[in-house]
Amino acid sequence: MTILWIPGPVQVRDEILDAQALPMIGHRAPEMAELIERIDPHLPHLFGFDPANGARAGVASGSASSLMEAALHGCGQRVLSVVGGAFAKRWYEIARTLGKHTHALEVVWGHAPDTETVLATIDREGPFDAVTVVANETSTGVVTPLGPLAAALRENSPETHLLADCVTLAAGQPVDLDALGIDFALTGSQKALALPPGLALCAASARYQERARGLERRSWYLDPLRVLDGQEQRKTPTTPAISLYQALALQLEQISVGLLEGGASTPAEGWSKRFARHLRLRDRTIAWAAEHDLCPFPARAEWNSATVSCIAASNLDVAAFAKHLDESGFKISNGYGDLKGKTFRIGHMGDHTDAGLEDLLAAASTAIAAQR
Numbered sequence: 001m002t003i004l005w006i007p008g009p010v011q012v013r014d015e016i017l018d019a020q021a022l023p024m025i026g027h028r029a030p031e032m033a034e035l036i037e038r039i040d041p042h043l044p045h046l047f048g049f050d051p052a053n054g055a056r057a058g059v060a061s062g063s064a065s066s067l068m069e070a071a072l073h074g075c076g077q078r079v080l081s082v083v084g085g086a087f088a089k090r091w092y093e094i095a096r097t098l099g100k101h102t103h104a105l106e107v108v109w110g111h112a113p114d115t116e117t118v119l120a121t122i123d124r125e126g127p128f129d130a131v132t133v134v135a136n137e138t139s140t141g142v143v144t145p146l147g148p149l150a151a152a153l154r155e156n157s158p159e160t161h162l163l164a165d166c167v168t169l170a171a172g173q174p175v176d177l178d179a180l181g182i183d184f185a186l187t188g189s190q191k192a193l194a195l196p197p198g199l200a201l202c203a204a205s206a207r208y209q210e211r212a213r214g215l216e217r218r219s220w221y222l223d224p225l226r227v228l229d230g231q232e233q234r235k236t237p238t239t240p241a242i243s244l245y246q247a248l249a250l251q252l253e254q255i256s257v258g259l260l261e262g263g264a265s266t267p268a269e270g271w272s273k274r275f276a277r278h279l280r281l282r283d284r285t286i287a288w289a290a291e292h293d294l295c296p297f298p299a300r301a302e303w304n305s306a307t308v309s310c311i312a313a314s315n316l317d318v319a320a321f322a323k324h325l326d327e328s329g330f331k332i333s334n335g336y337g338d339l340k341g342k343t344f345r346i347g348h349m350g351d352h353t354d355a356g357l358e359d360l361l362a363a364a365s366t367a368i369a370a371q372r
């Protein structure tokens with residue numbers, strides 16, 4: 001069997017896969033409400049909010065991009081997209097497709113956006129109703145420190161909402177929606193949640209919801225408020241992917257009890273141990289790369305993602321390296337788009353363990369030795 005170390009879809013444990021084979025239930029039956037109630041208490045840990053502060057979370061049946069589109073349906077017409085990678089560009093393209101007045105602020109790939117530059121762009125091109133960012137850019141392995149950016153926005157452009165793609169951040173690192181003041185955060189099931197693809201999850205601040213309520217939202221299926229209301233009322237607007245909900249409920253429960261982390265006495269501890277494991281896997285991967293004279297693609301160490309390491313290939317033949325690993329039972333990813341052949345990516349997110357990473361890295365060392 002091949003083990004996935006690509007940055008999504010990720011390896012899914014058998015127990016979680018099996019949960020999808022449970023008998024079908026009616027989505028208007030009490031069993032569905034019970035299933036949503038098993039999921040609900042864990043979502044504040046996933047996104048970092050206290051429901052008492054007015055933020056709400058939702059689950060949608062669709063891939064993460066569906067909620068990128070939904071998020072944009074709930075904001076005004078003027079959008080600034082910070083574009084430093086392939087997924088950031090997707091935000092921009094969706095906003096354009098929806099007919100928003102969209103400005104792209106290009107950031108050099110491998111760099112996180114600079115807060116001063118974002119503010120200067122707002123001054124020059126703004127005002128903006130929303131800024132779109134990718135918290136963890138899967139194409140470059142760059143994690144953007146959202147705290148300083150969010151704080152600067154609140155202070156200098158308080159009417160601008162911060163929409164954050166947290167697809168490869170959530171469940172791997174804290175999102176901290178409340179503490180940072182993020183207005184809309186979203187993720188997908190097939191990344192650090194270590195589930196099969198097909199579900200998207202989000203959380204929205206009270207002020208995002210308030211503004212969205214006052215807008216004409218030009219989508220029925222992708223109306224962000226409909227998604228949030230469905231979760232609150234234990235009644236999804238349309239037939240949900242019930243089998244995936246079963247897998248999600250079990251996975252969230254197992255994260256909160258710290259199943260893979262040697263146990264946890266509180267849900268918060270379960271989640272924080274999961275976050276700590278991701279940092280360990282990142283640090284070990286970067287240290288391994290250094291042993292082979294390979295450097296991370298992100299320009300600064302503080303931008304090295306905890307969930308996906310993008311490593312500059314130097315003189316390594318990436319295609320041959322990945323093929324060698326594939327024959328040893330491990331899948332990693334080539335670089336994305338223009339970075340193909342120039343970088344490779346290891347997705348050390350989800351339920352991967354320290355021991356599992358050692359197996360991968362040993363095989364990777366062998367694959368490198370075969371080329372040198």
Ligand SMILES: *Cc1c(COP(=O)(O)O)cnc(C)c1O
Pocket residue numbers: 008063064065066087134136137138165166167168188191
């Ligand atoms: C995978 C990914 C997406 C897209 O997710 P889909 O589930 O394919 O829609 C968006 N943003 C980032 C950062 C991703 O890694």
